[in-house]
Amino acid sequence: MPLYTITCKSASTKSQLTNMQGNKLLLHIFTLFVFLGATSSSPENGSNSKQVYIVYMGAADSSNASLRNDHAQLLNAVLRRNDKALVRNYKHGFSGFAARLSKEEANSIAQKPGVVSVFPDPILKLHTTRSWDFLKYQTHVKIDANPKTLSNSSSSSDVILGILDTGIWPEAASFSEEGMGPVPSRWKGTCVKSSDFNASNCNRKLIGARFYTDPNGEDDDNTPRDSLGHGTHVASTAVGAAVTNASYYGLAAGSAKGGSPESRLAVYRVCSNFGCSGSAILGAFDDAIADGVDVLSLSLGASPGFRPDLTNDPIAIGAFHAVERGIVVACSAGNDGPSSNTVVNDAPWILTVAASTIDRDFQSNVVLGGNKTIKGRAINFSPLSNSAQYPLVYGESSKTNESSLTEARQCHPDSLDASKVKGKIVLCDGRNDEYSTIEIIDTVKTLGGIGLVHITDSNGAIASYYGDFPATVISSKDGATILQYINSSNNPAATILPTTTVLDYKPAPLVPDFSSRGPSTLSSNILKPDIAAPGVNILAAWIESSSDEVPKGRKPSQYNIISGTSMACPHVSGLASTVKARNPTWGPSAIKSAIMTSAIQSDNTKTAITTDSGSVATPYDYGAGEMTTSESLQPGLIYETDTIDYLNFLCYIGLDIATVKVISRTVPDNFSCPKDSSSDLVSNINYPSIAVNFTGKGTVSVSRTVTNVGEEDETVYSPVVEAPSGVKVTLTPDKLQFTKTSKKLSYKVIFSTTLTSLKEDLFGSITWSNARYMVRSPFVLTK
Incomplete structure (x- = not known):
C-alpha cells in the first residue's frame, strides 16, 4: 500500500x-x-x-x-x-x-x-577529500584573511546542521567529538534509542538522531542507523571532522573533511529501502524546528514527472516553515538533466543546488598492441597485466547466427558467440544504446570474456565502479581509433589498466549531464537552480560494506565515491553552516544571498564553465555559478528576501489571501494580495538573481534592495552590466552610495529591447563592486 x-x-x-x-x-x-x-x-x-x-x-x-x-x-x-x-x-x-x-x-x-x-x-x-580543497582556490577576488571573520578560535561552533536522509553510521571517524566543546544549551533535540542505536552513539559532534516509522509497516528497520550509506556520506561531506589517510581502496587518497567541521550534526532518518515518505519528511521538519537546528540539508526530492503544487509538496511546506523561523534549507536540484525544466525543490525559500565536477579524475586506460594508450574513465581494480597481451575482439565480429549486427556491436544479451568471446577483451559500442555498462559487463562475463571496453559518451565526467572486472569507458572518438587498430591488425591485443587517480584535472568545474536544469516549472520568474557545487565522484564516509562489494583481498572501505546532486547539496549546506557561524545574526536569505552573489563562472583554465557536452554553461545549468568558500563569508552586499516577499509570491502564483493567512504565522493584519496578482510580479521579489518574462514586451523593470554588510560603512558601489546582444539594461541610480545611516539602498533595473521577439531565453548579469567586493546577480529574459 x-x-x-x-x-x-x-x-517537487x-x-x-x-x-x-x-x-x-x-x-x-x-x-x-x-x-x-x-x-x-x-x-x-x-x-x-x-x-x-x-x-x-x-x-x-x-x-x-x-x-x-x-x-x-x-x-x-x-x-x-x-x-x-x-x-x-x-x-x-x-x-x-x-x-x-x-x-x-x-x-x-x-x-x-x-x-x-x-x-x-x-x-x-534520494537524489570529500579533494572537493573542499579545490573550492578553496576557486575565487575571483583576493580577500585578505581577517582573523575575526575568517577563523574561529574554537574548534567547535554552536551552529547545528540537520540532515534529512537515510540516517547515520555513528562509528565513522568523521563524526568524532574530539576537540568539540559542550553541546549548545539551546539544543532541544534527542538521541532516540533503538535495538542497534543508543544515547552513547551521540556525542558532542553528533548531538541528535531521530527516525520515523513506516506507517504501512513495509520498513521495520526502526533505527537512526544508516543501512544504505547515503546519509552517512552526505553528513560527512557537510560537517565531517578531518580524517587523515582516507581513501577508497587507495583511490582519492588524502585527508577527508567536511565543509564545516566545527559545526554540530543532527540526523533525521526519513528514508529507507522503500524510499522517503512525505509524512516522515514533514515529521522531521516539524521536529527539527522544535529541536533548534540552524541549517537543514535535504539530498532528496520528487521526480519531474511528479510535480505537486506547493501546498501538496512536503519539502516546500516544511521548508517554508523552517525558513520562516530562521533556518536555512538547502536541497538538491535533482538528477534528471540535461533536459530543461527538470529542476525540483525550486520554491524560492529553498537554496536549490546543482552539481559540478572537481579537478580530479579516475582513469582506467586501455593499452593497445604497440603500446598505444587510449584514455578510459572508470573505477576498477583490474588484475590484468600492464602489457597488451590479451586478445581484443569487436562485438560485431563475435555475433551469433541469430543476432543482428547492431545487437552484436552493442553486445546485447544473447547476441555474442561464447567461442569468439571467451578469454578476450571485448569492444562494445554503447552509443545510443539502452543497456548500461554494468549490464554489458554481465553479458561479457557470462560468456567468459575477461574485459570490456565500452564506447559511450553518456557517462560524461563520471567514473563508474566496476569492481574487480577490467572494464572501462571511452569516448566515441577513441572508440574509432581502437576499431581502426582492430581492423588493421592480424592479432589485435590490448590490456585494461587498473584505475589511477589524476589530480589537477582540467577543465574543472564542469556541469555534468545528470544535474537537473532550469527553468523552474513552478515559476519561470524565479531563476533556478540557485548555485552549483561539487557532486561528481565525491569521497566521503560510508557504512560497513557487505563482503560482495569489496574487491578481492581487501577489507571493507570506510569511504565511498559516489555522484549526484545529493553530493552537491551538503557542500552548500556545509558552507551555509560556516557562513552562519561567522555571521550569527544573519537570516536564511542573507546567507543564501552571500553564497549566490559570490559564485564564480570560470573554470581552472580561466575560461567560462562548460557542460559535459562542451557547451558554455548558463544559469539554467548552474544558477549563479560555482560556490566559493571565502568570498561568501564577506559578500559586501546582501539581498534579504523577507517573509512578505514569500507571501506575495504565494499570492502571485494564485493562492487567495485566506489561504495565505493560514499558511504563515507572521502575516501582518494589513497584508492583502495585490489586486492584479500575476506571475510576472514574481520578478520583483527581492531575490539575488533576476528572471523576467519578456514575451510581448519591449520594456520591463524590476526593483531590488541591497544591504551593506561590508567592513566600511561609507562606500560607493558601481555597476558592471553584461547584457545579451539586442538588450539594453539601465540601472537607476547608477551608483549605490552607502553611509553610516544608509545601510539599505534600492535600485531599479530597466530591460529594453528593439527585438520583435525572443527566439530563445537570454542571459546576462549585473555586478555591483567597490574596491573590495564584487556582488553579482545573474539575470534571464524568458521568451
Whole structure:
C-alpha cells in the first residue's frame, strides 16, 4: 500500500539516486526508488480503500495540546473510529497530521475550515577529500584573511546542521567529538534509542538522531542507523571532522573533511529501502524546528514527472516553515538533466543546488598492441597485466547466427558467440544504446570474456565502479581509433589498466549531464537552480560494506565515491553552516544571498564553465555559478528576501489571501494580495538573481534592495552590466552610495529591447563592486 500525506492550510521526474560507481547496493536502491516514484503518487483503486494522507493546516500558533485536539476533532468529524487512523501529528513548526483514510474521507476533510490541503503521502527519492580543497582556490577576488571573520578560535561552533536522509553510521571517524566543546544549551533535540542505536552513539559532534516509522509497516528497520550509506556520506561531506589517510581502496587518497567541521550534526532518518515518505519528511521538519537546528540539508526530492503544487509538496511546506523561523534549507536540484525544466525543490525559500565536477579524475586506460594508450574513465581494480597481451575482439565480429549486427556491436544479451568471446577483451559500442555498462559487463562475463571496453559518451565526467572486472569507458572518438587498430591488425591485443587517480584535472568545474536544469516549472520568474557545487565522484564516509562489494583481498572501505546532486547539496549546506557561524545574526536569505552573489563562472583554465557536452554553461545549468568558500563569508552586499516577499509570491502564483493567512504565522493584519496578482510580479521579489518574462514586451523593470554588510560603512558601489546582444539594461541610480545611516539602498533595473521577439531565453548579469567586493546577480529574459 502506498503512503500518502494530509496537510492543513499554511505556507517537487525522473530524479534518481545517481550511483556513478555501479555499487550493487545503490543500484538496488535506484531501481526500487524509480519504481516507488512511479507508483506512489496515485491512490489505490476504490474510494473506500485506506491509505495514508497528509492534512496540512498551515502555521502552528496554538499550544501543542490544543493542536492535537484540533486534529482529533477533524478526524472524528469524518470517521466513526479513528483510534488507528492517526499516523503522525505535526505541531511544532506547522499544524497538520498524517492519517490512514479513504479517498472520500480525505475529500471530506479537505472541505473543512482551516485545512490548506489534503494529499496522498508521496514517496520521494534520494537524489570529500579533494572537493573542499579545490573550492578553496576557486575565487575571483583576493580577500585578505581577517582573523575575526575568517577563523574561529574554537574548534567547535554552536551552529547545528540537520540532515534529512537515510540516517547515520555513528562509528565513522568523521563524526568524532574530539576537540568539540559542550553541546549548545539551546539544543532541544534527542538521541532516540533503538535495538542497534543508543544515547552513547551521540556525542558532542553528533548531538541528535531521530527516525520515523513506516506507517504501512513495509520498513521495520526502526533505527537512526544508516543501512544504505547515503546519509552517512552526505553528513560527512557537510560537517565531517578531518580524517587523515582516507581513501577508497587507495583511490582519492588524502585527508577527508567536511565543509564545516566545527559545526554540530543532527540526523533525521526519513528514508529507507522503500524510499522517503512525505509524512516522515514533514515529521522531521516539524521536529527539527522544535529541536533548534540552524541549517537543514535535504539530498532528496520528487521526480519531474511528479510535480505537486506547493501546498501538496512536503519539502516546500516544511521548508517554508523552517525558513520562516530562521533556518536555512538547502536541497538538491535533482538528477534528471540535461533536459530543461527538470529542476525540483525550486520554491524560492529553498537554496536549490546543482552539481559540478572537481579537478580530479579516475582513469582506467586501455593499452593497445604497440603500446598505444587510449584514455578510459572508470573505477576498477583490474588484475590484468600492464602489457597488451590479451586478445581484443569487436562485438560485431563475435555475433551469433541469430543476432543482428547492431545487437552484436552493442553486445546485447544473447547476441555474442561464447567461442569468439571467451578469454578476450571485448569492444562494445554503447552509443545510443539502452543497456548500461554494468549490464554489458554481465553479458561479457557470462560468456567468459575477461574485459570490456565500452564506447559511450553518456557517462560524461563520471567514473563508474566496476569492481574487480577490467572494464572501462571511452569516448566515441577513441572508440574509432581502437576499431581502426582492430581492423588493421592480424592479432589485435590490448590490456585494461587498473584505475589511477589524476589530480589537477582540467577543465574543472564542469556541469555534468545528470544535474537537473532550469527553468523552474513552478515559476519561470524565479531563476533556478540557485548555485552549483561539487557532486561528481565525491569521497566521503560510508557504512560497513557487505563482503560482495569489496574487491578481492581487501577489507571493507570506510569511504565511498559516489555522484549526484545529493553530493552537491551538503557542500552548500556545509558552507551555509560556516557562513552562519561567522555571521550569527544573519537570516536564511542573507546567507543564501552571500553564497549566490559570490559564485564564480570560470573554470581552472580561466575560461567560462562548460557542460559535459562542451557547451558554455548558463544559469539554467548552474544558477549563479560555482560556490566559493571565502568570498561568501564577506559578500559586501546582501539581498534579504523577507517573509512578505514569500507571501506575495504565494499570492502571485494564485493562492487567495485566506489561504495565505493560514499558511504563515507572521502575516501582518494589513497584508492583502495585490489586486492584479500575476506571475510576472514574481520578478520583483527581492531575490539575488533576476528572471523576467519578456514575451510581448519591449520594456520591463524590476526593483531590488541591497544591504551593506561590508567592513566600511561609507562606500560607493558601481555597476558592471553584461547584457545579451539586442538588450539594453539601465540601472537607476547608477551608483549605490552607502553611509553610516544608509545601510539599505534600492535600485531599479530597466530591460529594453528593439527585438520583435525572443527566439530563445537570454542571459546576462549585473555586478555591483567597490574596491573590495564584487556582488553579482545573474539575470534571464524568458521568451
